[in-house]
Amino acid sequence: MSRVARADAASVSSATFAPLENATFRAVWLAAQLSSLGWLFQTVAVSWLMATTSSSDVMVALVQASTTLPVFVLSLFAGAIADNFSRRHVMAIGWCVIALSSIMLTALVGLGLYNPWMILACSCLAGCGAAFTDPAWHASVGDILRKREVPAAVTLISVGYNAMRSVGPALGGIVVASFGPLTAFALATLTYVAMLWVIGLCKWSGRSSPLPREPLTTAIHDGARFTALSGEIKAAIARGTLFGMTSISILALLPLVARDQLGGGPIVYGVLMAGFGAGALCAGISNNALRRALSQERLTTLACISCAACCLALAFTPSIVVATIALTLGGAGWVVTWTGLDVSVQLSSPRWVVGRTLSIYSALASGGIAAGSWLWGVLAENYSLTLSLESSAGALLLVAATGLLLPIREWTESDQDSLDFETPQLALDLKSRSGPIVVKIEYVIPEANLEEFLDQMRERRRAQSRAGARHWNLQRDLQEPLQWTETFRTPTWMDYLRLNHRLTSVDKELDQRLRELHAGELPPRQRLAIERPTGAPHKPDQTTSFFFRR
Known part of the structure; x- marks a missing residue:
């Protein structure tokens, strides 16, 4: 390797891992990886528990939907809370809810009192917690780090999660196969407690405003209005919703691929998930280099094509090796797409509204994932697993073509921090509610x-x-x-x-x-x-018209 090539590689590596120099981000990021491992343990255990408890393909696919649907329903509410209250506290509450879900699963399995609907209910509760933690954590990145470090930080979050995805499902499969779902749920609970402990130790604060906190309904309305008037954010949301709806077939149908097509058990399922995570990890580490070589739009198009190829391979192969290689390709496309969309929304949003824009984006993308999980599950049950995967591959190719109408913005650094504003001196004594x-x-x-x-x-x-x-x-x-x-x-x-x-x-x-x-x-x-109504019968007060000249 030439000296120039080594220097470029070092520069890419340095840029990717620079946010870890911040002690607060590093501590929370490491705790997030541990809790992600616990989440994956819980996901594998729940998916396999459902596959062995219910003979319905729809119920198996609904495990994915049960964790994403609450995000769709609650995210805007959670984003408004994240923008109006301490994001650290919002994260803590969300993780408490997730921990409660794993404690309930541990108790139900230990007592032998579970059924498919109880499993879905606990998964739904975990999704409710995730609806609060995700926008608060992603919005906190801009509070903890400098703006130019945000793209690398978002990439690290994806890389970290997918690094856990590369080993977590395999480890989870081993735990489930060797010790049963009860142990997997108990270990997941411990990782969530560790995350809560780190959040309690680390202190960071958002950018404070001199104005009173907004009413929650007003905050939700303002966030929705900002998103509706931002073309860049709307494009990212539309692409994320469509991509989530089509690409989720890979993960939603994977237990069926492992059980029916490959004739395996939880260990095979874990190996397949590890292949998916390995591809995501490699793509995350290479993300900066990929962005230097290709535009974000081109990367997203290629990622959709790679996920389509993964679906086609899973539809026809009887080989675990081929399926794992295909999932590596699918995992790479998954992380490249979601990282690009996440950063696009972050960099297009001022700090005062970033929690809400991220939550709207997350809600609609999760809604697409939930709808896709149900759709591909219904197709698999009523027709065949092969037809469902083939259909999702074709849909992914159509999503790749939507870049012609809804291009994704390039990652450019712009200052979205609010300006200092000096309140004008007025001749009248106005109250905060005076108006219009x-x-x-x-x-x-x-x-x-x-x-x-x-x-x-x-x-x-x-x-x-x-x-x-x-x-x-x-x-x-x-x-x-x-x-x-x-x-x-x-x-x-x-x-x-x-x-x-x-x-x-x-x-x-x-x-x-x-x-x-x-x-x-x-x-x-x-x-x-x-403005003052002229029809008021009472004596004029200090809300009469006035002018201020600047």
Whole structure:
């Protein structure tokens, strides 16, 4: 290897593992790997327990759905909580719920009181805990680390989980085969307790806001509005939902492949899962090098194709070796796709809303996974396992083609931290609930700058609306056609303050470009007013109209 090649390899390795230099991230990351191992023990034990308890292929496939459906239902609620409360505390609560699920499974199996529906109920409870831990943990990455380290950190999270996936299922299969599901559930409980202990020791905090905490319903609404107005996030969500729905056939049907097609038991299932995890691990370690060689969109397309090839191989091969090799390819495609989508959502989201955008993304992707688990299970039961895998392979090829309509953004570092905002001095004593507030910004735009001004205003509308502006519009004066007025409203004075605290450096750059297009002698003039109904019978108070000039 040449000196240049060795230097490039060292640079890639250094960039990948740089976040581990942070002691807090390192401790939580290591604990997360241990708890991931416990989660995989529990997953293998639950899947095999269901396969031996129920003869229904649908019930076996629903094990995957039972853990992902709660994420779909609860994630937006959990994301709003993660953005409004301590993310560390939210993580702790989520892991307590997951630990409770494993304790219940341990007790039910130990007492011999379980049935298929009880197994699904405990899996559902574990999914409820995961709905709270996942957005809080991923959003905490930006709190613990610098922004430029976030892509590497997200990759490390995927690499770590898939490193455990490469050994966890095999170890879990050995434990289940040698000692039974009871031991696997007990070991899983211990790993969850270890995670809770580390969370209790490590201290980190999110970026604090000088404003009061948002009401939960308002926080959910604001997160949904921001996501709906962000094209990059919507593209990532759509791709994640479609990919999850189609690719989950690999994992959802794998117990059936091991039992029916390969004639194996829990050890064979564990070996197959280890092959999947090994591919994911290799792809995660190589992720930085892959991104340097190919665009994120090209990587995602190739990943979908590799998962389709995995499905086809599993549909026809009677060989454990061939199936394991195919799963290595599928695992690589799995981690490349999810890492790319996760980072795209993270880097497109300001810190004030990142928990909610991640939760919406996670919810819809998990909804796709749950729907896919049910769909491929129904096809396998009513027709054949081979037809189900063939169909999912064809669907994955269609998902690969969606990049033409929904491209994924490239990983570029941008400053999404909120700006410092100085509250304006007002002539009236407003309460936080006073409103509605009307904001007007006046520009003087010469004809030569008009086309660029309108282009910038389209971006301005999206930026202000995502931050909380309502009824945004742009007006041109009929008597002085060079005079343009940007107008929007916020429901209350507190909402106006929140809007300004949510604007980022990227939004500030847009504001600066508009100032450069402005031809007036003074900067663009901003006026603040408060609406007051004229039909009120009582005496006017301090919520009458006023103006503030900047």
